[in-house]
Amino acid sequence: MSAQSQSTTNPCPQVETARRLADEVLFPTTVATDRGGVIPTAHLQALQDAGLYGIFSSESVGGSNLSSANRDLVIEALAGGCLTTTFIWQQHAGPATATALCEGEAHRYAAGLAKGETRxxxxxxxxxxxxxxxxxxxxxxxxxxxxxxxxxxxxxxxxxxxxxxxxxxxxxxxxxxxxxxxxxxxxxxxxxxxxxxxxxxxxxxxxxxxxxxxxxxxxxFDSWLESYRMGLRANGSLALGVTGRCLSLLGPSDLDEEYATARHRLDTASIDELPAARANASDLCMRSATTLVAASGGGAVALSHHAQLLARQAMFLLVQSQTSEIRSHQLSGSF
Ligand SMILES: Cc1cc2nc3c(=O)[nH]c(=O)nc-3n(C[C@H](O)[C@H](O)[C@H](O)COP(=O)(O)OP(=O)(O)OC[C@H]3O[C@@H](n4cnc5c(N)ncnc54)[C@H](O)[C@@H]3O)c2cc1C
Structure with a gap:
């Protein structure tokens, strides 16, 4: 059983779909996507066809209103397939949520965003x-x-x-x-x-x-900042997804237990504990990727190799959605 599939219980249909798309559509072309300079339109279309643009929207505007726990699992699954595709798709959460909640005229965007017809x-x-x-x-x-x-x-x-x-x-x-x-x-x-x-x-x-x-x-600003601190969990799923892919390619290792612990910490952290849990997840992602590079030998450095791609992605996830608090834990090594 892969590190990724060991990790979760009772996934909802969207999580199952995301895992299938990650393995069958995204991962087989992730190296080519990285080198191509643009995302294949078929990737985003596949996510739209599967209804995954709708997971950020309430049912009242046509979305599937997934629980945040299931949303996190969808993000993690897709990130393990192709971080670049996932990162583009994930930005959709902002406007989808804001327009669904908005009571003014901008609410008119919400239905199109829930379907992914508007991106x-x-x-x-x-x-x-x-x-x-x-x-x-x-x-x-x-x-x-x-x-x-x-x-x-x-x-x-x-x-x-x-x-x-x-x-x-x-x-x-x-x-x-x-x-x-x-x-x-x-x-x-x-x-x-x-x-x-x-x-x-x-x-x-x-x-x-x-x-x-x-x-x-x-x-x-202060009330926005408070809600942003509450939402820091979601981006941890990007690091978990890349970590899971590294560990699947690596085979069984001591890092598997750390992977489960990293997810548990993110899932159970209080708002004040989230920055350290995020720093821990991105550090584990980096270590998993560098271990994969080391285990792969010289071939890891070839542009066609997954290990170098995952290592560059892990580097990005050290700074993506970084806050002062996450940065402070990263710099002090206290996580
Ligand atoms: C490729 C890429 C794509 C991105 N896409 C998007 C996007 O589509 N939409 C979006 O909104 N954002 C996006 N981001 C931003 C991303 O989410 C992070 O916020 C960003 O990477 C952090 O870097 P920064 O340059 O914005 O902030 P930086 O200036 O690097 O700061 C990072 C954090 O550390 C804090 N900090 C910096 N210096 C200090 C210091 N001396 N003491 C204490 N704290 C400090 C900052 O306040 C901040 O919280 C993207 C980033 C990258 C790299």
């Missing part, structure tokens, strides 16, 4: 950066004018809309912008050593108008 990205992690806000919003007569830089927007070219967070005094202004360039929005693609095919762009905004009809919410 979404998100730009918010810059809110955690130290210093002056990089993206700001100012109220105007029709809504809000957004200016500055969104440093990372994954899935550019694969998404129809992007949920953007901009700062206004002590509040965060959330709104939907189109997934295409315009006079007030310009994109430049990043060249990356890992998940390069995620089509991650820097988006510059110059007084970009987000009309009231496209606003999802305005919330105090």
């Amino acid at each position: 979404g990205g998100v730009a918010f992690a810059h809110l955690l950066r130290q210093g002056e806000p990089v993206l700001r919003a100012e109220p105007c007569s029709d809504g809000w004018l957004v200016s500055g830089t969104a440093p990372y927007v994954t899935g550019w070219g694969n998404v129809d809309i992007v949920l953007v967070a901009a700062c206004w005094h002590d509040s965060v202004v959330w709104g939907i912008v189109p997934g295409i360039e315009s006079r007030t929005m310009s994109a430049s693609m990043l060249e990356l050593t890992a998940v390069n095919s995620s089509s991650t762009a820097v988006i510059k905004f110059d007084q970009h108008l987000v009309t009231t009809d496209d606003m999802t919410s305005v919330v105090p």
Whole structure:
């Protein structure tokens, strides 16, 4: 039995589907996807056809409203198939959830997002950066004018809309912008050593108008930060997924027990314990990948080899969705 399949009990149908897609569709082409520079459209279509874009949406808008525990398992399963595809798809959670909850006009996006007919990205992690806000919003007569830089927007070219967070005094202004360039929005693609095919762009905004009809919410920064800290569990599933794939390729090892413990810690952590559990999961992911490299010998360094790909992905997961608290645990080694 693989490390991945040992890990969970009573999965819901979406988890079973995600595991099947990971093994049969995503993993067989993950090396080619990584080298190709863009994601095969068939990958995202396969996730849409399987209803997996709907797992972030409530039933009232046509989604499947999975429990967070099952959602985490879907993310983990897909990440073990192809992290790049999973990372693009996962960004959809932001706009799908925000528009489903929104009581204003932006709620009109929710049904299309639940079906995956409209695909979404998100730009918010810059809110955690130290210093002056990089993206700001100012109220105007029709809504809000957004200016500055969104440093990372994954899935550019694969998404129809992007949920953007901009700062206004002590509040965060959330709104939907189109997934295409315009006079007030310009994109430049990043060249990356890992998940390069995620089509991650820097988006510059110059007084970009987000009309009231496209606003999802305005919330105090502190209350957003509190809810973000509560949501840190989900991204741990990316590290678990990559770890599970490394361990499956490696065969039985002492790391299998650490893998089960890492998931248990993420699943049972209080909000204050989550940063250490996240740091632990990304550290285990890195060690699992480097062990696979060592076990694979010189061939591991070939661009066609899974070990080098997984090692680069593990490196990315050290910083992806990193917070000050996670970073502090990583730097001190206290997890
Ligand atoms: C390839 C890629 C794609 C991404 N795609 C998206 C996306 O689509 N949407 C999105 O919203 N985000 C995205 N991100 C952002 C990602 O989720 C993380 O937030 C990001 O990698 C952390 O790096 P940073 O440069 O934003 O922040 P950094 O400036 O590197 O900081 C990381 C964390 O450490 C803290 N920190 C930094 N310096 C210090 C210090 N001296 N003392 C204490 N704390 C400190 C910061 O406050 C922050 O919480 C992406 C990132 C990458 C690399």
